[in-house]
Amino acid sequence: MKIGRGCPAIAGVVAALCVASAVLLVGEAKGDEPVTQLSNGFTARHSPDASAPFEPLLYAPNGVLAFGFLRVGEASLDLAVVHLASSFPLWRATPARFGDWSRPATLTFDIGLVLTVPDGSVLWRTLNTVGDTVVLLNSSNLVIQRFARPNAAWQSFDNPSDTLVLDQNFTVSSPPLISKNRRFALKISKTYMALHMEFYGGRVRPIYWRHTALEAQPENATQPPVYGRLDGRGFFGLYVEGGGEKVDVLSFDTFVQNLTGAFRRMTLEDDGNLRAYYWTDDAKAWTSDFKAISAPCELPASCGAYGLCVPGAGEAQCQCLTNGSRTSLPCSAEETTDLCGDDDDDSHQMFDVVRRKRVSVAYKEHLPFETNKTPEECEQACAANCTCWGAVYNGGSGYCYFIDFPVETTVYEADDRKVGYFKVRKPQSSRRAAMSRGAAAVTAALSLILASLAMAGVYIGYRLWERRRRRRRAGYPGMEQELTSGPYKDLKSTGSSNNSFKS
Numbered sequence: 001m002k003i004g005r006g007c008p009a010i011a012g013v014v015a016a017l018c019v020a021s022a023v024l025l026v027g028e029a030k031g032d033e034p035v036t037q038l039s040n041g042f043t044a045r046h047s048p049d050a051s052a053p054f055e056p057l058l059y060a061p062n063g064v065l066a067f068g069f070l071r072v073g074e075a076s077l078d079l080a081v082v083h084l085a086s087s088f089p090l091w092r093a094t095p096a097r098f099g100d101w102s103r104p105a106t107l108t109f110d111i112g113l114v115l116t117v118p119d120g121s122v123l124w125r126t127l128n129t130v131g132d133t134v135v136l137l138n139s140s141n142l143v144i145q146r147f148a149r150p151n152a153a154w155q156s157f158d159n160p161s162d163t164l165v166l167d168q169n170f171t172v173s174s175p176p177l178i179s180k181n182r183r184f185a186l187k188i189s190k191t192y193m194a195l196h197m198e199f200y201g202g203r204v205r206p207i208y209w210r211h212t213a214l215e216a217q218p219e220n221a222t223q224p225p226v227y228g229r230l231d232g233r234g235f236f237g238l239y240v241e242g243g244g245e246k247v248d249v250l251s252f253d254t255f256v257q258n259l260t261g262a263f264r265r266m267t268l269e270d271d272g273n274l275r276a277y278y279w280t281d282d283a284k285a286w287t288s289d290f291k292a293i294s295a296p297c298e299l300p301a302s303c304g305a306y307g308l309c310v311p312g313a314g315e316a317q318c319q320c321l322t323n324g325s326r327t328s329l330p331c332s333a334e335e336t337t338d339l340c341g342d343d344d345d346d347s348h349q350m351f352d353v354v355r356r357k358r359v360s361v362a363y364k365e366h367l368p369f370e371t372n373k374t375p376e377e378c379e380q381a382c383a384a385n386c387t388c389w390g391a392v393y394n395g396g397s398g399y400c401y402f403i404d405f406p407v408e409t410t411v412y413e414a415d416d417r418k419v420g421y422f423k424v425r426k427p428q429s430s431r432r433a434a435m436s437r438g439a440a441a442v443t444a445a446l447s448l449i450l451a452s453l454a455m456a457g458v459y460i461g462y463r464l465w466e467r468r469r470r471r472r473r474a475g476y477p478g479m480e481q482e483l484t485s486g487p488y489k490d491l492k493s494t495g496s497s498n499n500s501f502k503s
Contacts, residue, residue, distance in 0.1 A: 095124035191216035208363035335406035340386035
């Protein structure tokens with residue numbers, strides 16, 4: 001399998017553009033203005049038989065953006081702010097439980113927005129909100145407002161999904177950007193921004209890319225944290241909260257071109273890369289302007305779980321750690337639980353081990369490590385820890401890096417001193433077979449013991465029966481005459497005494 005170098009395709013459905021444009025045209029033909037404000041008492045119902053993937057309910061004044069019901073995947077329902085020309089969702093509500101597109105749903109506004117289904121269950125709502133109107137700004141910010149207050153009671157800019165747009169502040173207190181497949185996250189900390197993998201429902205979030213603000217002072221405990229903002233001049237800036245002092249920039253390709261007037265976005269995509277794009281008035285597609293990770297093999301999951309990415313002069317190649325000749329992906333299913341719940345007894349080990357030379361990971365500088373180790377010590381340290389899924393060792397430096405999460409894509413490096421140790425969970429059938437073999441052994445042992453007891457019982461019963469039979473033959477039931485050892489003369493005297501009964 002090959003990994004292309006070109007820009008990834010922009011997810012979207014062209015039909016949404018047609019539907020949205022048709023709504024605008026019909027509204028103009030009837031002399032009606034598109035809806036640009038929702039007031040308290042508003043109610044809209046999603047039609048289960050809707051053929052279009054987007055049902056617009058509210059438009060931005062410039063007519064470029066709309067807010068409404070969005071079909072996600074084959075049959076899920078969400079709320080979204082959509083860029084109509086490209087059908088790209090710039091913001092999504094992303095409820096914990098999606099609605100079903102094939103069933104009715106209702107969106108109401110009564111001091112706050114609430115999405116419900118017919119049984120009364122609430123799929124999503126704006127929390128702690130008291131507002132009078134809802135508007136969609138030309139910036140794509142969905143805002144709930146109060147008549148008497150200039151500040152927003154609630155706004156989508158404070159609750160991003162997977163995308164940031166122009167002049168949207170991304171702060172330490174902001175929710176992280178989460179990719180659509182919910183496997184990757186972008187967070188900002190006091191002095192840096194970082195990309196994380198998501199495991200076990202977000203309980204484990206290892207870093208695989210980090211950018212530290214050059215002029216930030218991490219040793220200064222009193223310095224306020226930094227925040228990020230996408231700038232129309234072609235960069236993502238990091239600033240100090242409060243004063244707004246710029247401490248670093250991530251420059252885009254158009255930064256030196258002085259391209260202004262374009263609509264820009266920065267999105268965390270499903271491959272784990274953070275990319276920036278821009279759209280101009282005459283554009284037919286989004287133009288790529290920046291990517292945080294440039295090499296395919298440096299992406300955390302470019303070849304999937306237990307994949308081995310082999311860099312090349314042209315395109316990178318994918319292989320499997322568990323079977324070097326196998327190139328069909330995925331190499332292994334994604335893990336959802338750790339190994340700590342399994343029986344770690346050597347006789348019932350729930351994982352196999354793969355050892356590989358010339359292997360490493362692209363993000364090892366962000367992993368926990370130990371120094372001055374031998375390859376055997378590195379392996380043993382991981383083997384004894386149920387939270388450790390693997391370890392990579394650099395024989396040149398003596399560094400041992402621990403992978404405390406399910407193994408994703410590894411990278412081929414032409415150095416025999418770089419070795420890897422990886423745990424691979426055994427299939428459920430193998431576990432059952434191992435358990436069955438153990439159970440069979442126990443059953444066999446018990447059967448032998450029971451058979452022995454049964455034979456002993458038969459023997460004892462036979463001896464008792466034989467003794468009773470001999471008594472009945474002698475004619476003295478209940479009595480038994482025993483012979484005792486003694487001289488022959490004693491037997492003779494016994495016979496003489498018996499003769500006395502003849503007289």
